[in-house]
Amino acid sequence: MSDIVRRDPRVEWIARNRLHPEHEVVMAARSGARVAHWMGPNGVMRRDPHAIGFIGPNGLRRIDRSGAQVGGAGAAVRRTQAAEPTRRIVSIEAPAFFIAVVADMPGGRLSAHDRDVLGLARQLADADPKAQGAVALILFGEQRDESLGDAGADRVMAFADARFDAYSPEARLAALVAAEQTLQPRHWLFPDSTLGGAELGRRLAARLKERPAVQLWQVAAGQCTGRGAAGTTDITRPLPRIVLALPECADPVSDTRHAAAAMDEVRLAAASPGCIEDLGAVAVDPAGVALAEAEFILSAGNGIRDWDGFHRAAEVLGATEGASRVAVDNGHMPRHRQVGATGTWVTARVYVAVGISGAVQHLQGIQQCDKVVAINTDPGCDMVKRADLAVIADSSEVLAALMGQVEQFRGEQRHAA
Amino acid sequence: MQREVRFAALVSVGRHPITGRARRAEYDARAVELALSSTDAAQVSLIHAGEDASESLGALRSYIGMGLASLDLLRQPPGADVVPALEARLRELAPQVVLCGARSETGEASGMLPFLLAERLGWPVVSGLAAIESIDADSMTVLQALPRGQRRRLKVRLPAIATVDAAAKSARQSALGPARRGAIRLIEEAVVEDTAAATWSVAPARKRPKRLKIIKAASARDRFKAAAAKAEGGGGQVISGVPADAAAQVVLKLLREEGVLR
Numbered sequence: 001m002s003d004i005v006r007r008d009p010r011v012e013w014i015a016r017n018r019l020h021p022e023h024e025v026v027m028a029a030r031s032g033a034r035v036a037h038w039m040g041p042n043g044v045m046r047r048d049p050h051a052i053g054f055i056g057p058n059g060l061r062r063i064d065r066s067g068a069q070v071g072g073a074g075a076a077v078r079r080t081q082a083a084e085p086t087r088r089i090v091s092i093e094a095p096a097f098f099i100a101v102v103a104d105m106p107g108g109r110l111s112a113h114d115r116d117v118l119g120l121a122r123q124l125a126d127a128d129p130k131a132q133g134a135v136a137l138i139l140f141g142e143q144r145d146e147s148l149g150d151a152g153a154d155r156v157m158a159f160a161d162a163r164f165d166a167y168s169p170e171a172r173l174a175a176l177v178a179a180e181q182t183l184q185p186r187h188w189l190f191p192d193s194t195l196g197g198a199e200l201g202r203r204l205a206a207r208l209k210e211r212p213a214v215q216l217w218q219v220a221a222g223q224c225t226g227r228g229a230a231g232t233t234d235i236t237r238p239l240p241r242i243v244l245a246l247p248e249c250a251d252p253v254s255d256t257r258h259a260a261a262a263m264d265e266v267r268l269a270a271a272s273p274g275c276i277e278d279l280g281a282v283a284v285d286p287a288g289v290a291l292a293e294a295e296f297i298l299s300a301g302n303g304i305r306d307w308d309g310f311h312r313a314a315e316v317l318g319a320t321e322g323a324s325r326v327a328v329d330n331g332h333m334p335r336h337r338q339v340g341a342t343g344t345w346v347t348a349r350v351y352v353a354v355g356i357s358g359a360v361q362h363l364q365g366i367q368q369c370d371k372v373v374a375i376n377t378d379p380g381c382d383m384v385k386r387a388d389l390a391v392i393a394d395s396s397e398v399l400a401a402l403m404g405q406v407e408q409f410r411g412e413q414r415h416a417a
Numbered sequence: 418m419q420r421e422v423r424f425a426a427l428v429s430v431g432r433h434p435i436t437g438r439a440r441r442a443e444y445d446a447r448a449v450e451l452a453l454s455s456t457d458a459a460q461v462s463l464i465h466a467g468e469d470a471s472e473s474l475g476a477l478r479s480y481i482g483m484g485l486a487s488l489d490l491l492r493q494p495p496g497a498d499v500v501p502a503l504e505a506r507l508r509e510l511a512p513q514v515v516l517c518g519a520r521s522e523t524g525e526a527s528g529m530l531p532f533l534l535a536e537r538l539g540w541p542v543v544s545g546l547a548a549i550e551s552i553d554a555d556s557m558t559v560l561q562a563l564p565r566g567q568r569r570r571l572k573v574r575l576p577a578i579a580t581v582d583a584a585a586k587s588a589r590q591s592a593l594g595p596a597r598r599g600a601i602r603l604i605e606e607a608v609v610e611d612t613a614a615a616t617w618s619v620a621p622a623r624k625r626p627k628r629l630k631i632i633k634a635a636s637a638r639d640r641f642k643a644a645a646a647k648a649e650g651g652g653g654q655v656i657s658g659v660p661a662d663a664a665a666q667v668v669l670k671l672l673r674e675e676g677v678l679r
Contacts, residue, residue, distance in 0.1 A: 237617040279572055280569070289565070290566060350675050406672075
């Protein structure tokens with residue numbers, strides 16, 4: 001359907017005039033609904049109270065007796081627009097300067113930290129309306145993110161060569177030096193994240209002989225403030241060319257949409273054998289991973305009867321084991337496996353709580369977990385309310401079924417590979 | 418593992434986070450520990466660039482107390498750029514492996530020193546070492562610590578610089594007797610002033626402002642709904658009254674979507 005609203009002034013006039021002989025017919029045609037009142041067979045005026053009014057843009061029925069505003073085809077269009085706040089579209093054709101941002105892109109997508117740094121880059125690029133700068137986002141490896149423009153990137157320079165796939169600091173540094181020559185950016189921004197921007201940014205700073213501002217968390221009026229001395233001091237200084245910024249250094253872009261136009265590829269010299277060779281990831285025993293930094297935790301509580309089955313399930317799933325305070329106090333699990341305010345605050349991406357009812361202290365400890373799965377027999381417990389996915393069933397049966405399916409899934413994968 | 422490989426550990430004076438007293442720096446002590454667990458103590462040289470005040474000497478002696486005989490103290494005034502002095506000393510000693518902490522506990526703590534040294538010396542630098550697996554004449558195999566307890570194996574050509582952070586083995590205790598008996602060799606090196614840092618203003622760390630939850634909504638109704646919503650809406654999916662197999666299937670689907678099954 002076209003977005004252009006066609007107006008018929010005559011019909012609108014009839015709709016406003018309730019005494020017009022055609023008023024009823026026009027209103028019925030416009031709303032597509034029933035006629036609000038009509039003459040009954042015995043000469044009594046009948047009314048349908050549900051037929052009056054129209055559905056407004058926010059999904060509520062509005063009754064407007066003045067007839068100034070009437071529902072119809074336009075309302076549906078307006079409703080779809082109201083659902084998503086529109087972003088102002090910005091395109092910068094001839095930028096006065098560039099701000100280069102090197103994103104970490106874990107898993108091929110912008111992290112929250114990357115978005116904050118892009119927000120800071122936007123601040124720097126838009127500081128002077130007379131000389132508008134552009135944000136050039138530099139990416140390594142394969143990227144799957146479609147919201148680069150929404151995050152604030154005007155230009156995107158993607159290095160998608162195979163040599164950037166593994167850990168390749170030397171090749172990446174060479175690419176950044178090439179980008180430095182073509183873009184001549186006013187500032188280089190990196191997220192100060194371990195093994196991501198923190199390392200690459202320092203390498204580039206050493207190569208370009210620039211003194212970077214690290215652990216930066218605030219930029220105001222040409223001065224920047226960053227943490228020094230293991231986070232115990234604030235160092236304020238003029239903003240240098242290379243900046244390594246902490247998370248939440250600036251607000252991410254939320255009201256504009258940028259072009260994210262692909263830039264011409266920078267020609268790189270042929271890959272030379274570097275001094276650092278990546279031999280690949282090492283299989284880590286999940287039981288040896290510290291609970292605070294484990295990615296996937298299978299946690300047991302008072303509802304567990306079959307402890308052998310639980311340990312076997314953790315082994316099959318490849319999860320780190322956790323426990324609630326009750327399970328630890330009863331001697332089923334060691335103290336260093338206790339999750340919660342009184343034990344370890346965990347940051348897992350997936351936290352599976354088996355037979356845990358969810359004491360307040362426990363829920364505090366799992367605040368930072370992304371996805372919580374609860375397996376419990378009590379549908380009313382707090383853990384089920386907190387969980388993204390709750391299974392109300394006997395835990396040992398579900399764990400046994402899950403083990404079987406995981407083994408089958410692994411077998412299929414091996415077969416396919 | 419070859420015993421002839423020479424190690425150098427760059428150590429700094431740390432600061433206790435609560436009492437503020439000088440101590441051995443946490444990460445530097447781990448670097449020394451890594452060197453001592455990879456080779457004999459005789460093959461490890463400790464290097465510190467800084468002033469020889471009595472307080473810092475006490476902290477430096479606690480590195481010697483980990484089982485070393487001596488420490489080289491390159492005398493530099495406070496506020497000097499120590500990179501040229503360290504570079505000159507490393508060229509002289511020519512160690513195969515240089516280990517140091519990821520960043521210091523005092524001063525700017527930019528963590529740039531290993532990268533600057535590597536750039537000047539033309540050596541490779543790796544960060545976040547968890548362990549040294551093997552060393553031969555011209556390369557070493559190391560484990561690099563990744564977030565979430567993961568490890569990556571790297572082969573690095575020697576000579577190389579490596580930084581150590583919290584993932585490496587924690588440092589052994591320092592023994593007081595050997596620490597007091599150990600020698601501190603004073604070495605004079607050229608002094609380069611750090612003029613840029615003198616103009617910065619340094620203050621005790623302020624608490625960072627908490628980010629506000631900003632609600633972007635086109636209409637007043639959406640804004641009201643967002644403001645009135647509970648912080649934890651019970652938007653989770655609840656499965657009940659289904660056989661265990663079907664429930665396990667849903668859980669498996671979530672685990673696969675999150676990519677935690679290896």
